[in-house]
Amino acid sequence: MWVLQSFPPVARDFVAAVPQAIWVAILVFIASVVAAVITGRITTRLLLQLNIPTVIEGTALERTAQEFGTSTVNLISGIVRYFIIAVGAVGSLSVTDLQYGTALWQEAVQFLPRVFVALLVVLTGILIGDKVELFVDERLRQIKLPEITIISRLAKFTTFYIAALVALSQLGVATLALVVLLAVYLFAVVAFAAVAFVDLLKSAAVGTYLLLHQPYAIGDEVEIGDTRGIVQEIDLFVTHVENEDEELIIPNTLIFKRGIVRVR
């Protein structure tokens, strides 16, 4: 208490008038604000070091953030900062022993970290979803069909859906029905792909063999079924065979089924 001795009498009275618990609470709160600022800085640095801004460049979230004069990195470090400040506030309140319908309060405090994680999951989900959309779009750009964007949209919303699911289960909301929906959806996609691509997959398997062993090469004259011609091109799925007036594009499965005759 020697510090207090050096204070003028008015200040001494003031300090003595306020209970010690309040002082501790204020100190805890200030410490948490300092910690929040430092952690926020570190998070920003870390994200910049990991080259996050270039990775997420062009995503919708980043663009929206930039419209508001900020960036995704700032957003994330902001969330981290507010979380720590919130923890500090809760800590200082608990030190003061104030009673606010204790049971409810306790639950709210326990809930806070979950909200924080859920928020991070949602943010990451949005970022990844946007990135997936951009990536798929880039791949499909060669196909000049306007409706093709539905594929990239689908990929994006699937990612969003999964992120939302993780966030909701983090908050303890009953998500069983949503999980079942996801399972049905994924099963449908897989089943659809298996049925639709069966011929392509078969051809690719044969194509792999043909490319590895090259039983016939470009320039060979071959006979497949009733058709005869010169091999022009062999790729994973099809073989191009050309004769005087037609170019035949033969699926590789057919070559395995019917066999191929090399004409000498």
Add this chain to the structure above:
Amino acid sequence: MAVLSDLVDDIIADIQGLVMFSPTGSRYERFINADLEYPIIVVAPENNVNAATYIELPIEFDDARDQIRFGIEGAIESGIVAEGDAVVCNLSIFDDGPDSLVRVQVGESIRSGIYDLFVNSRADSSVIRDVFNVAIELGKKGQKGKPVGALFVVGDAGKVMNKSRPLSYNPFEKSHVHVGDPIVKVMLKEFSRLDGAFIVSDSGKIVSAYRYLEPGAEGVDIPKGLGARHMAGAAITRETNSTTIVLSESDGLVRAFKSGELIFEVDPEVY
């Protein structure tokens, strides 16, 4: 100044199209927003201005005339301009951005087949471009500083293989090397000391090296003074649907042949 603007007025009088070579975004924006009564045709390596009428430039032509020909032929092919139209081209002759206006009367004389060579060849246009770049690279560096020659036959590989015979074992047998692969530049430099032709398929696979071409050279009309390599290269394009790209050992130029004719030539040193 009145006299100078008269000159420009003469060039831009009654035109049916404006061809811009590699315009910047803001520049193109300015013209497209001006609501001109004739179409603006963009010719560039990439359509990054999102132009509605766009022609892809596969390689950088060092000759402005080749560049203009390519653009105009592309525009004719896409039906944007027709024979008899007059168009103005805005292009860069020296390196510092667009520096010239050229008025061109669209007609038979402008056609050299240069657009046809890249776009309507049997092989993919990207394959032709890749082979071109390899030939130019080879011409620039040579083999250990000495000039080398090379002959690439692109497209219709099956037929070409049947019209040629191996000089030795084929180093590319059972391999899957494409001309666009980065490794090719190094590899071809080594292989270019081999004699004979490289054969490249429609999709860019290197089918064979060391091939001796055996076409009939009858009726092939190429400039006198070109050697046996050019003659063989030109002749094979008459008998098959291929395109050949030849790097000359003696003068170092890269030439392209199609249907037995010399379509155009470039000097690798200018690149």
